[in-house]
Amino acid sequence: MGIDRDQSRAGDLAELFTRAPFEDAGWDKALKALASETGSSRAQLLALGDRNTAFNWVTDSDQTFIDEFVSIGGYRPDVNYRVAATRPPLELSWEAHYAAARAVSTNESYLDYVRRHDAEFGVQMVLSQRPRVLFGIAALHGTRDGPTTEAQREVFARIGPTVLDAIRLQDSIEHQGAALLQGSLEAMSSAAILLDAVGKVCGMTGAARDLLGPRTLQVRARVLRAARQDVDLALQTQIGAALAGTRTGPADLWLHADEGPVLLDVRTLPRQDWTFGFAPRVIVTLRAPITPANVPPQRLADALKLTMAEAEVVMLLAQGHSRQIIAGMRNVSVQTVVAQLRTIFQKCGVNREAELVATAGSVIEMVSR
CATH class of the missing domain: 3.30.450.80 (Transcription factor LuxR-like, autoinducer-binding domain)
Incomplete structure (x- = not known):
């Protein structure tokens, strides 16, 4: 018994x-x-x-x-x-x-x-x-x-x-759910890459696939890597934080593609109680290069209450130029550009270059319509 x-x-x-x-x-x-x-x-x-x-x-x-x-x-x-x-x-x-x-x-x-x-x-x-x-x-x-x-x-x-x-x-x-999601991704025009719970690539859009290359991003053994070592170190750190659910800051990782600068944003996806690591956990989005060359600086100056000189600095920054390059293009010292940026940050209510570029990009998009 x-x-x-x-x-x-x-x-x-x-x-x-x-x-x-x-x-x-x-x-x-x-x-x-x-x-x-x-x-x-x-x-x-x-x-x-x-x-x-x-x-x-x-x-x-x-x-x-x-x-x-x-x-x-x-x-x-x-x-x-x-x-x-x-x-x-x-x-x-x-x-x-x-x-x-x-x-x-x-x-x-x-x-x-x-x-x-x-x-x-x-x-x-x-x-x-x-x-x-x-x-x-x-x-x-x-x-x-x-x-x-x-x-x-x-x-x-x-x-x-x-x-x-x-x-x-x-x-x-x-995996069936991930396959269905991959089908939906293919129809998206934005550049996005999905990672599973151990950080492996499990899907991407066609726009993201077009940005892969030996000088930008690569997928090796299903692991997303950046070509430049310093950018890759920052990318892996952000992916690790997103996997742990602690990645909450603004997008601030720049990738320089042939078409211009691209901003990478690494985010944690909503998590269900019972997924064993195969479902997508992290999304990496790649924002298209900002090309404000055809927007008059005066319109940006008016919108953000900047001087013309300050607006020109913001325009160059939004085009992906470094502080050193901006100083050379404007025939001023790097210290002058840094001082101008401090004033611009205060006027725009931001603390970082990435936030400033995002603000400028929103204005540029509106005035370009």
């Missing part, structure tokens, strides 16, 4: 995971059932990229638990002994493996984190591992739960392949 009951409960648990991709809160229900069956306070499903957490869901936890994991770099093996203790896909790791990892290197910030949240023990399994992303599932035990037992680990081992199949279904569903 006991064996029949165990088999029935295992079947119910497997059924919950099989239905999870197709039901509202299906994954949460399945993970809570797994926690119950393994004597755990919480169950966790996560996807780790090489520079961020692509997806992290922990049952019965508040947002602080998730946010702290990101802030301390919990996806890194030198920080998180659970990551350091990972084994090949579908093989278990538990307290014995955690102890071995901690004997090699112990990160006090992570230890403090799991102890404060009562999640120091448990069992885990890597479900699949591919370049730049790892999917795993874990049961988190605290002092009240005690270390995992052999019977609890056996439940975990049996359910692993079923969870992997469910993730593959979720993967398929998300």
Whole structure:
């Protein structure tokens, strides 16, 4: 009778995971059932990229638990002994493996984190591992739960392949949605590039594709890179911030294409609770070069209440010229241009060149109609 009951409960648990991709809160229900069956306070499903957490869901936890994991770099093996203790896909790791990892290197910030949240023990399994992303599932035990037992680990081992199949279904569903979105992108005239949760290109418009080239932007191994090293460093930093959801500032990254300067804007896309990293997470838009050459400076001066000299500086800045080049074109010192810009910033109510160019561009667009 006991064996029949165990088999029935295992079947119910497997059924919950099989239905999870197709039901509202299906994954949460399945993970809570797994926690119950393994004597755990919480169950966790996560996807780790090489520079961020692509997806992290922990049952019965508040947002602080998730946010702290990101802030301390919990996806890194030198920080998180659970990551350091990972084994090949579908093989278990538990307290014995955690102890071995901690004997090699112990990160006090992570230890403090799991102890404060009562999640120091448990069992885990890597479900699949591919370049730049790892999917795993874990049961988190605290002092009240005690270390995992052999019977609890056996439940975990049996359910692993079923969870992997469910993730593959979720993967398929998300890729279908991404494919539909790519079809919509093709109809857009603006230049936009979509990145998934691990920063890989998963779609772009034709206008963006036309801007790719050896001197501008390139896609290598599905990673968006800028040709110039300094611009690429800034671009990767902004992409990393957008993946973490902390990219909130104005567009301020300039790319110099043959047609003129292009302004790159990196933004986080709205995120759904249950996407495993395949759905688009970041959008990079490329604003067409500003060409105000045919607009009389007087019209810009009138609109922004600038002197003619100040308006001419703004026009040259909007055309993509540096302060040094503007000084040479106007036969003045760079210090004079800097002083003029300080006055212009104050008059226009802005703090940065990118904001000034955006303001000037809006005026230029209106007076050009």
